[in-house]
Amino acid sequence: MDRGKRNFLKIAGLTGAGAYVGFVGAEAIGNKPGKAKKKLALVIDTRKCKGDCPDCIAACHREHNVPEEHNPNFKGPPVRSSQGIKWIWLSTFGGAFHEQVNEHTGRRKDPLVVLCNHCDNPPCTRVCPTKATWKRESDGIVTIDMHRCIGCRFCMAACPYGSRSFNFHDPRKNLKAVRPGFPTRTIGVVEKCNFCAERLGEGLLPACVEACTKKAMSFGDLKDKDSPASVALRSAYAITRKPALGTGPEVYYIL
Amino acid sequence: MLEKALTGSKGYFAWIFALLVVIGVGFGTYLYQLNEGLGITGLNRDVSWGLYIAQFTFLVGVAASAVMVVLPYYLHDYKEFGKLTLLGEFLAIPACLMCMLFIVVDMGRPDRVVYVFLHPTPNSIMFWDTVVLSGYLGLNLVIGWTTLSAESKGVAPPRWVKPLIYLSIPWAVSIHTVTAFLYQGLPGRGFWMTAIMAPRFLASAFAAGPSFLILMVLLVRRFTRFDPGDVALRKLGQIVTYAMFVSVFFFLMEVFTVFYSAIPEHKHHFWYLFVGGPWWLVGAMWLFVALAVIGLVILVNPRTRNNIPTLAVGAACVFVASWLEKGLGLVIGGFTPNPFGKYTVYTPTLPEVTIAVAIWCIGFLILTVLYKIATGVKQERAIG
Amino acid sequence: MADDKDIQKTEEEYRPTEYDYRHTEDARSDMPFIVLGVMVFVALMLGATVANRGLGKFRSKPALELPRDAKRCIRDTAFMRSNHMKLLNDWRDAVVRGEVRKEKIPRRDATGKVVKDAAGKTVYQTIERSLTKTCLRCHDNPKAFCDRCHVYAGVTRPGGSLKCFHCHIMPNPRPRAGR
Ligand code: SF4
DSSP states (O other): OOHHHHHHHHHHHHHHHHHHHHHHHHHHHHTOOOOOSOOEEEEEETTTOOSOOOHHHHHHHHHTTOOOSOOTTOOSSOOOGGGOOOSEEEEEHHHHTTTTOOTTOTTTTSEEEEEOOOOSSOHHHHHOTTSOEEEOTTTOOEEEOTTTOOOOOHHHHHOTTOOOEEOOSOGGGGOSSOOTTSOOOOTTOEEOOOTTHHHHHTTOOOHHHHHOTTOOEEEEETTSTTSHHHHHHHHSOEEOSOGGGSOOOOEEEEO | OGGGGGOOOHHHHHHHHHHHHHHHHHHHHHHHHHHHOGGGSSOOSSSOSOHHHHHHHHHHHHHHTTHHHHHHHHHSOOGGGTTTHHHHHHHHHHHHHHHHHHHHHHOSOGGGTTHHHHSOOTTOHHHHHHHHHHHHHHHHHHHHHHHHHHHHHTSOOOTTHHHHHHHHHHHHHHHHHHHHHHHHTOTTOTTTOOTTHHHHHHHHHHHHHHHHHHHHHHHHHHHSSOOOOHHHHHHHHHHHHHHHHHHHHHHHHHHHHHHHHTOHHHHHHHHIIIIISOHHHHHHHHHHHHHHHHHHHHHHSHHHHHSHHHHHHHHHHHHHHHHHIIIIIHHHHHHSSOTTSOOOOOOOOHHHHHHHHHHHHHHHHHHHHHHHHHHHHHHHHHHO | OHHHHHHHHHHHHHSOTTTOGGGSHHHHHHHHHHHHHHHHHHHHHHHHHHHHHOTTOOOOSOOOOOOSSOOOOSSOHHHHHHHHHHHHHHHHIIIIITOOOEEEEEOBOTTSOBOBOTTSOBOEEEEEOOIIIIIHHHSOOGGGTHHHHHHHHTSSOTTOOOTHHHHSOOOOOOOOTTO
């Protein structure tokens, strides 16, 4: 290669690199997360919810086309339940609060409803390399752009609550009935509870809250003193999962 | 210079062909994975990273370890490494490429990989890892190729490579540091939540990489007339010894902190790896301990370290031990138990292992070709 | 050996090699590779063509199923033809990332002309930025519209379906009179 070509390539390369650095800088500055205007929270009253009915889980999974794991129609490699998708599900007191219980804790084996905590300071969004997941400024919901997710699963490693699931299989294959109003997901992306952002947009309550016949769930904006969530939190002693990590979970459990 | 890779003995082509066969099988398996999703692997909700990311982590170390021959030669003018530096740089190239391949096969949507560059996210360590890794690959390609082509023409390398070589030294440290940051900055993962993760990574890399280089030099010496010399090999042996000592020392510090403080969140991961896990994992972890000890015993004794056949055994022990610790235990151990304190067993599946082996073969293929070219050029210079 | 070479040399004196390239040693050894390469290239190109639509069956314009009753689109046809994907991507980002679901567009009459009020001002209407709720409400059979055109244009392989519909749910096409 002669000198002219070489120099041209060098200059072009350097210019390109420089332009890209500028672009990265602009992206970094332009994407500073602002303060959330609302602070949506879910308060679960464990005195009322004994985890013995499937209502909230069924409602959520129907609403969002969450695939069932053991569909007899499923063709392809068998789905291990450890590869399943969960938005809201039953753990136990001893599981969700495992650092706080011991073998004498009375209710440690009782079922407990768990879901994404829509943390104030979410580590899952911090690690995402494509801005596919972020905390919404309008209401504090931690959301995922399914078009953007590359399926690297860094967020799953970063979430200290095991709230995120990955589409190990084509979700359509595992769905008995598809509800037309909500998109399914595609193979290879991460998903989780979205606090029913689509329903809130229409002025509805989250599906789980609405479905709960025991009235054990209160949902609302904690910046609004009169929201059901604020009222519920004032009335009793509530705890969150792993508060020491500084993530600021917005799902509260009344004991 | 590429033409040097197109001529060779029957054995050379048989080796290349064998690698290509495995790569072909792996590629087919990968197409299957693309079609069915990562469900065909042993990965799951709880152990969401496995063999692939573990190989990536280990190989970043191998790539970074090129600095262990570059630094003495260029900064300390240690002449004996003159013939070795190129082999070190050329080892870094396939290592980097394998890292990238392991990331890609681990992705759920590899078709969207460009989003990492289209939507750069400086607060994500993953973004920085991509940047430093591709930068390091570029540096080594440019440095290795320029110095070699200068050599083949019998002239001194152009002056502008010198700054690049100096830059590559801290850059090598950075790639493994950033890789450690992927893990050590995550809240609620006790096994990784340790400030010496990056130093630990570097120490084990500086043990594993040079020990691999020792083995490669011995192979090169067997099959070609190119010989970097026993003095250089023995020096490498010394480097491996120190690095392995530091690596084991760091590991023991980890063990002390975890078990003396007795914090369950940190302890349980070790328990799973060394006692409670599936037999193959527990076996692998104890094999790691055994090989580390055997390797150190061989390397510490000057007589066995300076005797080339026993040095090779020691290097092999160190390399395998580091792989078991980092290429297997680190990722699996970090994810088990899960955030609910539950133990989900991760077992790599056959397709998963096939794909991983095929990527290793791609690495070996590139390494073979690069070494073929390098030794070809060097021999030519030595003769003519 | 030495004798052979000498004989060849003497032969070459009678054959001017600069014209007869086949007799230079390099070209002779490379010939099979060149032929093989050309053959692979031709096979690949032919294969792609055949796989795409079959030789000789070059179709004319695809028969697209247009909306049954709606006459107006949210943009004019020329714009949609070349920019529908950009529009969909913009909508996607506006809704998912910007949380802006609604959009004001000029109202159009049956012929596609923008409607003006008495004062000559453009009349606007509000629509929802939604593939399923807006686009697919009229284009209720994407298989016979999106897919068909994409296959024709070679964007989607025959029998394949658009990535949009891996997640977004296809509507059930409404019965149509002329089908
Ligand atoms: S619970 Fe997990 S997924 Fe949900 S916001 Fe917190 S860190 Fe993110």
